[in-house]
Amino acid sequence: MKKYLLLAAASLLMAQVASAADIKKGEDLVNKGGCIACHGAGLDKPIAPNYPKLAGQYQSYLFHALQQYQAKHQTPLYGRNNAIMSGMVAQYNTQDLQDIAAYIAS
Numbered sequence: 001m002k003k004y005l006l007l008a009a010a011s012l013l014m015a016q017v018a019s020a021a022d023i024k025k026g027e028d029l030v031n032k033g034g035c036i037a038c039h040g041a042g043l044d045k046p047i048a049p050n051y052p053k054l055a056g057q058y059q060s061y062l063f064h065a066l067q068q069y070q071a072k073h074q075t076p077l078y079g080r081n082n083a084i085m086s087g088m089v090a091q092y093n094t095q096d097l098q099d100i101a102a103y104i105a106s
Contacts, residue, residue, distance in 0.1 A: 021059070026103025029096055033088060043104060059105035066097040 030036075030043075035054070039046050044055035054062065068080040069089045080086075089097065 021098040021102030023099070023103045023106050025096075026099035026101070026106075029092070029100050030103055033100075038084075054104050057105060059101045062101035062104050063097055066092075066101060067094075070097075 035043060037047075038051055039054050042055055044053045046053060065080065066089050069082060069085040070092075071080070074081045092100070
């Protein structure tokens with residue numbers, strides 16, 4: 001019974017997180033940010049083999065990855081050391097990153 005209650009609570013929490021993000025705003029931010037220039041049309045055809053495909057990724061993963069690019073102090077446990085992406089995401093606040101992640105995952 002406890003497992004079912006925990007699952008129900010987790011589902012409600014995930015629904016709140018998903019509804020907190022604005023997919024349309026995320027789409028606008030992705031378009032204005034020029035993400036397709038490197039990640040390709042549909043965000044699934046990157047221009048180089050070492051660039052990730054974004055389409056099909058989970059929202060939580062995308063959000064966390066974007067936050068890591070913003071990390072001021074890169075460490076082996078937190079932060080992604082990529083000058084291009086760090087520069088690209090520097091302009092966005094946490095809500096923007098949530099919106100971007102929601103759009104890409106949609």
